[in-house]
Every structure is written in C-alpha cells, then in structure tokens.
Amino acid sequence: MYVVVAGGGKVGSNSTRSLLEMGHEVTMIEQRPDRFAVLEEEFGSIVMRGDATEISVLERAGIARPPELLLAVTGDDEDNLVIAQIGKEGYRVEKAIARVNDPRNQQHFKLLGIKQTVSATTSILGLVEHEVPAHGLVRLLELQEEGLEIVEVQIEPNSPVAGSRAGGIRLPEGSRLISVFRHGRTELVDDKTVIRPGDQVLAIVQDDAAPDLRKVLLGAR
Amino acid sequence: MNAVVIGCGRVGSAVAKGLAAEGWDVTAVDENEDALLRLGPNWAGGFVIGHGMDTSVLEQAGVGDADAAVVATNGDNTNLVIGQVLQKRYAIGTVVVRVLDPARAKFYAERGLNTVCPTQTAISVLLETVQAGAPSPSAAS
Numbered sequence: 001m002y003v004v005v006a007g008g009g010k011v012g013s014n015s016t017r018s019l020l021e022m023g024h025e026v027t028m029i030e031q032r033p034d035r036f037a038v039l040e041e042e043f044g045s046i047v048m049r050g051d052a053t054e055i056s057v058l059e060r061a062g063i064a065r066p067p068e069l070l071l072a073v074t075g076d077d078e079d080n081l082v083i084a085q086i087g088k089e090g091y092r093v094e095k096a097i098a099r100v101n102d103p104r105n106q107q108h109f110k111l112l113g114i115k116q117t118v119s120a121t122t123s124i125l126g127l128v129e130h131e132v133p134a135h136g137l138v139r140l141l142e143l144q145e146e147g148l149e150i151v152e153v154q155i156e157p158n159s160p161v162a163g164s165r166a167g168g169i170r171l172p173e174g175s176r177l178i179s180v181f182r183h184g185r186t187e188l189v190d191d192k193t194v195i196r197p198g199d200q201v202l203a204i205v206q207d208d209a210a211p212d213l214r215k216v217l218l219g220a221r
Numbered sequence: 222m223n224a225v226v227i228g229c230g231r232v233g234s235a236v237a238k239g240l241a242a243e244g245w246d247v248t249a250v251d252e253n254e255d256a257l258l259r260l261g262p263n264w265a266g267g268f269v270i271g272h273g274m275d276t277s278v279l280e281q282a283g284v285g286d287a288d289a290a291v292v293a294t295n296g297d298n299t300n301l302v303i304g305q306v307l308q309k310r311y312a313i314g315t316v317v318v319r320v321l322d323p324a325r326a327k328f329y330a331e332r333g334l335n336t337v338c339p340t341q342t343a344i345s346v347l348l349e350t351v352q353a354g355a356p357s358p359s360a361a362s
C-alpha cells in the first residue's frame with residue numbers, strides 16, 4: 001500500500017523503516033534540515049523536505065492519490081491534528097493515524113474527528129499500571145471508537161465481593177465480567193463462578209464505568 | 222457581551238483593547254505573563270496565563286459563556302485547533318481565527334471555520350496598489 005509519513009523523528013523514521021521492510025511504498029516528510037539530511041542518507045529520494053501542514057507539501061507527497069494510510073507523527077499535536085484533518089477531509093484518506101504527544105490533547109483529536117491516535121505516554125503509563133497496580137484496576141486495552149475498555153482487577157482479601165458468586169454481584173451499568181485468572185489458569189465467568197481473593201478478574205466496561213466497577217469489586221478506597 | 226481573545230501579541234492585544242473600548246467584557250489569554258503589558262496600564266478586562274490548548278485555561282477565561290472568540294496566537298495550526306474546539310465543544314457563536322498561510326485559511330474556511338488571513342490581504346493590497354500606480358506592462362510596450 002501507499003503510505004505518507006509526516007514527521008521524521010524516532011517514531012516516523014522507525015515506522016518508515018518497518019513499512020519499507022514489509023514492502024510498502026512510503027513518502028516521508030521532514031521539515032528540519034539536519035534531520036532531513038540524515039534521513040535522506042538512509043532512505044534516499046523517498047524523503048521530502050518541507051512543512052507537512054502545508055497543503056502544497058502534502059500534495060507533492062502524493063496526498064491526492066490518496067495514500068491508503070497517513071501517519072501524522074510529528075512532535076507537535078496541533079500539527080498532527082491539522083495534517084490528519086487535511087488528509088481525511090480534503091483528500092479522502094481513509095486511514096489517518098495521529099500521534100498524540102501530550103495525552104491531555106487526546107480529547108481534541110476525538111472532538112475534531114481524528115479517532116485513530118497513538119500516544120507513547122499513555123502506552124507507557126498503561127504498562128506501568130500493569131506492573132505496579134496502584135489502584136487495583138488496570139486498563140489493558142481501550143477501544144476508542146467503540147467506547148469500550150478491557151480492564152483487569154486484582155481481588156484482595158478485604159474486597160467486598162470476595163467469596164461471592166458472580167451472579168449475585170450487582171455490577172454497575174455498562175460492565176461485564178469476562179474471566180478470572182487463578183493458579184495459572186483462566187476460567188470464563190458465568191453466574192456460578194465464585195470470586196476469590198487473589199483472582200485477577202478481566203472485565204469489559206463501557207464509556208466511563210471503570211471507576212464504578214472498581215468500587216463494586218474493591219470497595220471505596 | 223463577553224469575548225475571549227486567545228493569544229495576546231500585537232494583533233490579539235489590539236483586538237482585545239478594541240473590543241473593550243466598544244463595551245465588550247474581554248478576557249485575554251496568553252502563555253506569557255508579559256503579554257499583559259501590551260494591554261496597557263488601564264486594562265480592566267480579564268487576563269489568564271496559560272496555553273489555549275488547555276481546556277482548564279479556556280474555561281477559566283470564560284469560554285463557557287462567551288459570545289465571541291478571537292484566536293490569534295503565533296501558530297497557524299494551534300489557532301486552527303483551538304478555533305475548532307471553541308466552535309464545537311463550547312458552541313461559541315462567533316469564532317474568528319487568524320491563519321497566516323492562505324491555503325490553510327481557505328481549506329478551513331470551506332469547512333465552516335471563520336478564518337482571517339492577513340497574508341492574503343497583504344498580497345491583494347500590494348497587487349492592487351502596484352497596478353493602480355503604474356501603467357500595466359502590456360500597455361507600456
């Protein structure tokens with residue numbers, strides 16, 4: 001497929017390298033002269049120098065073909081949002097993935113129609129939470145478009161649901177228990193499953209139901 | 222009537238003062254505290270220090286019940302994003318966004334954002350002035 005990569009920092013250059021290895025056709029845009037020189041040495045003529053938020057630069061990169069995929073991965077969130085918007089709204093690029101550098105800007109991307117985003121900070125924090133669960137609830141996967149989250153909850157001895165049958169637990173609206181992991185084995189949850197201390201419970205929650213689920217499974221803390 | 226001016230540089234500060242002189246309640250927002258100096262010693266409106274991408278800064282500036290907003294920071298893309306956020310999230314009736322790049326100004330204007338492009342204005346005025354003052358090259362030859 002044809003891919004336009006806007007931004008030649010670590011994310012952009014590594015994505016380009018991998019995409020080329022997979023056999024895809026890539027054009028990369030980088031504004032800074034020093035970075036451009038290094039990238040051109042490695043990738044050759046597929047690197048263009050210019051400001052990827054300028055429509056004429058995007059057009060020279062073939063945005064009108066249009067590419068099957070546009071990666072807006074500069075270090076600037078406003079630039080990434082504008083690049084993705086120009087591609088999607090102006091040139092019918094079907095898939096545009098934008099990098100979010102500051103997770104607080106995530107809401108703006110969503111509001112302005114850029115649903116597919118990647119954020120290193122959020123991913124790293126997710127891993128930190130998984131390794132060092134501070135609140136007993138870990139967000140494993142977020143399906144933004146669907147408004148769903150897969151979360152993992154570690155049941156403690158003092159948890160209000162320890163010893164209860166799953167069928168008897170009053171779960172908050174928009175949440176379901178999926179499975180429990182205990183003694184190295186995973187069991188799918190049905191109404192008769194008894195929740196025990198030490199269980200790692202997987203659940204799926206809709207929208208913002210995760211805090212309510214935490215309260216039900218772990219108590220108010 | 223309440224107005225919020227995001228970006229209090231040469232343009233933003235003059236717009237803020239102009240609106241205040243017309244009787245608007247104006248709050249200016251700028252990342253830099255020194256921008257307050259541009260509003261002059263008699264500034265009676267509001268001033269919030271912070272970045273316009275930060276919704277808590279916007280809300281502190283009163284975007285929730287603003288009738289108009291002018292976005293004129295020194296970054297085109299920052300202005301385009303903030304302008305759309307003010308329009309879509311806070312439903313401000315009149316949002317005007319300064320964009321220096323004519324192509325982007327046109328692109329977003331076609332999609333419902335009220336953009337003002339000083340570069341385009343300068344190009345037009347310069348062309349008109351030259352054409353009005355000199356005989357056209359084709360007529361001279």
